[in-house]
Amino acid sequence: PVNICDSVTLCVLARAQDVPMEVLRQREVKWLDMLSHWDKWMNKRFNKVRLRCQKGIPPALRGRAWLYLSGGKVKKEQNHGKFQELDSQPGEPKWIDVIEKDLHRQFPFHEMFVSRGGHGQQDLFRVLKAYTLYKPEEGYCQAQAPIAAVLLMHMPAEDAFWGLVQICEKYLPGYYSPGLEAIQLDGEILFALLRRISPLAFRHLEKYKIDPILYMTEWFMCAFSRTLPWASVLRVWDMFLCDGVKIIFRVGLVLLKCMLGTREKLKACQGMYETMELLRALDQRYMQETFLVREILEVPVTARDVEREHHSQLKRWKKNRGEINFKSPPRMHGARIIMLAEPPRRQDLQQNPTIILEVPEPQPELRKGKEERNSKKKSKKPQLPEEIPNPYPLPTDPSPPPPPVDPPAPPSANNVMPEVVPQTETDSPHQQKEPPTEPPTATEAALQQSTQSLSSTELDTYL
Amino acid sequence: LAANRTYSFKVVLLGEGCVGKTSLVLRYCENKFNDKHITTLQASFLTKKLNITGKRVNLAIWDTAGQERFHALGPIYYRDSNGAVLVYDVTDEDSFQKVKNWVKELRKMLGNDICLCIVGNKIDLDKDRHVSVEDAESYAESVGAKHYHTSAKLNKGIEELFLDLCKRMMETAQAEERAKGNGASQSAATRRGVQIVDDEPQATPAGGCCSSG
Numbered sequence: 009p010v011n012i013c014d015s016v017t018l019c020v021l022a023r024a025q026d027v028p029m030e031v032l033r034q035r036e037v038k039w040l041d042m043l044s045h046w047d048k049w050m051n052k053r054f055n056k057v058r059l060r061c062q063k064g065i066p067p068a069l070r071g072r073a074w075l076y077l078s079g080g081k082v083k084k085e086q087n088h089g090k091f092q093e094l095d096s097q098p099g100e101p102k103w104i105d106v107i108e109k110d111l112h113r114q115f116p117f118h119e120m121f122v123s124r125g126g127h128g129q130q131d132l133f134r135v136l137k138a139y140t141l142y143k144p145e146e147g148y149c150q151a152q153a154p155i156a157a158v159l160l161m162h163m164p165a166e167d168a169f170w171g172l173v174q175i176c177e178k179y180l181p182g183y184y185s186p187g188l189e190a191i192q193l194d195g196e197i198l199f200a201l202l203r204r205i206s207p208l209a210f211r212h213l214e215k216y217k218i219d220p221i222l223y224m225t226e227w228f229m230c231a232f233s234r235t236l237p238w239a240s241v242l243r244v245w246d247m248f249l250c251d252g253v254k255i256i257f258r259v260g261l262v263l264l265k266c267m268l269g270t271r272e273k274l275k276a277c278q279g280m281y282e283t284m285e286l287l288r289a290l291d292q293r294y295m296q297e298t299f300l301v302r303e304i305l306e307v308p309v310t311a312r313d314v315e316r317e318h319h320s321q322l323k324r325w326k327k328n329r330g331e332i333n334f335k336s337p338p339r340m341h342g343a344r345i346i347m348l349a350e351p352p353r354r355q356d357l358q359q360n361p362t363i364i365l366e367v368p369e370p371q372p373e374l375r376k377g378k379e380e381r382n383s384k385k386k387s388k389k390p391q392l393p394e395e396i397p398n399p400y401p402l403p404t405d406p407s408p409p410p411p412p413v414d415p416p417a418p419p420s421a422n423n424v425m426p427e428v429v430p431q432t433e434t435d436s437p438h439q440q441k442e443p444p445t446e447p448p449t450a451t452e453a454a455l456q457q458s459t460q461s462l463s464s465t466e467l468d469t470y471l
Numbered sequence: 472l473a474a475n476r477t478y479s480f481k482v483v484l485l486g487e488g489c490v491g492k493t494s495l496v497l498r499y500c501e502n503k504f505n506d507k508h509i510t511t512l513q514a515s516f517l518t519k520k521l522n523i524t525g526k527r528v529n530l531a532i533w534d535t536a537g538q539e540r541f542h543a544l545g546p547i548y549y550r551d552s553n554g555a556v557l558v559y560d561v562t563d564e565d566s567f568q569k570v571k572n573w574v575k576e577l578r579k580m581l582g583n584d585i586c587l588c589i590v591g592n593k594i595d596l597d598k599d600r601h602v603s604v605e606d607a608e609s610y611a612e613s614v615g616a617k618h619y620h621t622s623a624k625l626n627k628g629i630e631e632l633f634l635d636l637c638k639r640m641m642e643t644a645q646a647e648e649r650a651k652g653n654g655a656s657q658s659a660a661t662r663r664g665v666q667i668v669d670d671e672p673q674a675t676p677a678g679g680c681c682s683s684g
Contacts, residue, residue, distance in 0.1 A: 106538065109489040116507035150488065150510050150538040188543045221547050226513035234509065281516070281531060288515055 026298075027064070036066045039073060046076055046357045047347075054344045061250035062305065064243050071162030072359070077249040079178065079346040080170035085356035091166040094138040103140040103148045107133060110150060114157040121157060131165040132157055138169050139176070149184035151229035152176065158233045158245070175231075178346050179252055182336030183229055189332050194228055194253075195220030196321040198260050201309055205261045209268035216280040223287045227260055235290070239297040247304065252341035254314050258307040259300070263287075266294040266303075311341035477527040480640045482633075483549045485573045486558035487566040488537030491592040494623035495558065496534045499633055504624055511536050514548050521637055528637050532556075539569075549577065553640045554586040556632070559607075561591040561620070562599040567607065574614050584647075586639045587616035588632060595622040 027035075042049045042057060049057050065073045075081045084091070098104075111129040115121045120128035135156045140148050155175055159168035176183070182190030199220045203210040213220075226234055231248060233241050236259075248255040267286055268274060277283045293299065318339075325332065340346050484492040493511050497503050500517040514535040521528040535541065535548050549555060557573045559566040570589055577585055589611040591602060604620075611618035617635060621628035 106488065110510050113489075113508065113510045116509065149540050150536065151512050153510065184540075186540060186543075188540060192544075219547050221544055222514065225544070229512060234512075281518070284516070 032066055035060070035063070036069055039066055039069045043069070043072060043076060043359060047352060050344055050347050057343070058250055061246045062301065064301075065246045067242075070242065070246070071167070074159070074245070074249050075163060075167050075171055076357075077343040078171050078174040079343065079350055080167060080174045082347070082350055082352040082356045083173060084166065084170040085358075086350075086353075087170075090142075091138060091169050094141045094169075095134055095165075097141055099137045099141060100144070100147070104137065106150075107136045107140075107148055107153075110153050114153045115161075118157075118161070120161060128157075128160060131160050131168070134165050135160065135169045135172060139172055142169075142173065143176075146176075146185050151226075152184050154230045154233050158231075158241070174346070177337060178340040179248070180228075180231075180256075181339055182334060185334045185336060187334045189334055190336055191225060191229055192221060193318070193321055193325060193332075194257075195224050196324070197314065197317045198224055198228075198257055200317050200321060201257060201313065202261060202264055205307060205309070206265040206269045208271065208274065209264050212268055212274050212277075212283065213264075216283055218280055218283055222284060224260055227263075228256055231256060232259055236295045236300070237292070237297070240295055240300050243297055243301050244304070247301075250343050252311060252345075253339060254309055254311050254341060255304065257314055258304045258309055261307050261309065262300065262303040263290060263294060267291065314341070315339075477529060478641055478644060479529045479531070480553040480637065480644075481531050481533065481551055482554040482556060482636065482640075483533040483535065483552045484556045484558060485535055485545070485549070485577075486537060486590075487539075487560070487563070487569040490537065490558045490560040490563070490566050491623050492537060492558050493534050495556070495590070495592060495621060495629060496532050498623040498626055499629050500532065502626070504626070512541075514544070519633070521634070523634070523637055523641065526641065528641070530633070530637065532633075545576070546580065549581065552581065552585055553643070554588070554636050556588045556590055556636070557616070558590045558592050559602065560593050561602050562593060562596050564601045567591075567602045571610070574616065578614070583615070584643065586636060586643060587614065588619060588636050589616045590619045590621055590632060592621050592623060594620045594627065595624050 038060065042060070061073075061077070075084075111132055112121075112124055114132065118128070120126070121132070123129070132153065136148055136153060139152065139156075140146075152172065156168060156172050159171040162168075163171065180190070183194075199210070199213065202213070232244050236244065244255060244259055264287075267290060268277075268283070273286075277286045294303075322332070340349060484496060486492055488510070493508060494504060496517050497505075500519050511534055514533060516531045516533045519530040519532065521530065533548055533552075536544070555573070555577055557570045559570045574587065574589075577587065589607065591604075591607055594600075608618045617639075619628050619632040619635075621632060623629065
């Protein structure tokens with residue numbers, strides 16, 4: 009189905025195929041194990057959790073993993089019924105107006121958000137409105153909508169709400185608050201960190217007096233969800249929710265260094281406008297998933313570096329501009345610290361099925377087909393060389409992989425446990441384009457959607 | 472020699488969210504219109520080259536985020552602007568009130584050197600109009616701004632708006648230049664980033680004005 013793909017689609021298909029199905033299945037098993045012993049893994053083997061986030065969370069489990077990493081899961085359980093309560097209230101008219109104006113302007117080419125008043129837009133409204141009731145002093149900021157939308161592509165509205173709460177309160181506190189001071193401060197921090205990472209890029213931006221706000225606002229406020237190709241967005245979020253804001257800083261530093269890091273590149277953009285134009289048209293090579301992730305891991309910027317720079321930039325701010333007006337809680341650098349700060353009760357980490365299926369009578373025809381496919385897979389397996397380089401073998405690694413992707417097949421009858429159906433993955437990329445470029449025609453978009461849906465179905469797992 | 476100048480002007484688009492700022496600039500600079508686009512969070516600019524009565528003009532039009540919350544970043548965007556286009560939605564009274572806030576802020580921060588345009592957009596939805604033409608026009612006059620009606624969707628009024636604005640900005644620049652020639656100190660134009668560059672003489676296209684992307 010390559011003939012109708014544009015470069016973005018091609019990139020996604022290529023990426024999806026990069027991870028062999030067998031590896032994907034093994035990873036899913038490992039993640040399922042981690043999720044069912046989450047506190048143990050977080051307390052004793054966090055480094056391994058981090059490594060697995062760096063390798064990419066399997067698409068079928070991404071939503072659940074994000075909710076656990078962010079602490080949204082614990083928060084949800086400890087505030088049982090809160091979302092339903094907020095959801096049932098009408099909300100402040102002034103926020104409702106603003107939110108409603110934005111609903112059709114988030115990922116408008118994503119199948120979930122494409123139709124006005126469709127379920128994606130409805131859920132987006134519910135999540136954003138609930139947040140304004142949850143934090144009336146903060147209300148709604150336009151940059152929260154893309155964050156909520158990305159979460160909604162992976163989880164139901166209640167979970168997305170708690171994920172949003174965690175991102176706004178723990179990961180990026182103050183980003184969306186009145187005055188937008190936190191994002192401006194982080195702009196200064198990014199710029200200060202750049203001095204060490206790429207002195208050339210730093211001096212260039214300094215020379216033309218390009219305020220960081222002019223290039224990093226959307227990068228940081230949307231956690232790159234509007235900037236990078238979709239496969240890269242997901243990998244960045246996997247790492248961001250595990251390790252916190254330093255990942256966002258690192259992505260920013262990688263992009264600045266790649267785009268402005270050599271004398272030759274700088275020669276081509278002498279001037280503020282030329283430089284801004286260049287930073288707006290980021291080279292696809294530098295945003296490509298594998299390249300970007302490798303570069304991110306190599307940037308020598310730790311959470312402590314971010315904190316140290318935060319401290320000195322805050323001092324500078326107070327000297328030049330006075331007190332910070334909107335006091336935000338301190339930033340939490342990643343999943344482990346969040347968990348330590350808000351320790352879960354045992355029941356908080358229990359995995360509750362989101363959809364419980366009635367166990368139907370087995371349908372012999374279909375079952376037979378499935379078994380055939382299963383045995384085919386099994387017989388094929390030994391042929392695969394010990395190819396799967398798995399640096400993290402689990403002692404508890406169960407040998408048979410879960411059944412292959414087969415959504416229409418009924419659950420097997422001998423499985424007494426209710427089955428948990430993961431939310432449908434809709435990893436299709438939206439049109440990652442700046443407003444001033446032409447979006448694809450309706451037919452192009454439709455075609456693109458259809459291929460992507462196809463490719464994402466391949467990645468869905470029926471567990 | 473005087474005919475072969477290049478003026479570089481910065482114009483900033485301000486106004487409430489969802490009034491059509493991005494659509495206006497996209498229509499003007501690239502002649503595009505699309506229903507499906509995303510909210511503007513990252514301010515950015517598009518450029519347009521004009522030739523007005525033999526003088527070349529480079530416009531950098533800055534598009535900004537509209538939500539009230541992003542006002543905090545306003546000074547970063549309107550700094551050094553020669554012109555401002557303050558946009559409201561003719562079907563939304565509240566968005567017109569927001570224009571008044573911007574006028575106050577710009578006059579306070581940039582004085583009378585900045586050329587202001589007040590623009591009622593979405594006149595294709597005139598049947599739902601909630602801002603009266605007389606109110607809007609008399610308000611604009613009272614604050615020394617020019618008023619325009621546009622539709623980015625139907626491509627109405629936009630060329631005229633920017634052409635008028637350019638002419639006014641050129642007059643302002645020329646006035647400042649004369650003041651400078653008369654011994655005035657540091658020119659406001661220079662401070663605000665207007666570059667008046669003497670070019671190699673070259674043939675200017677015939678006719679009043681022609682624009683190229």
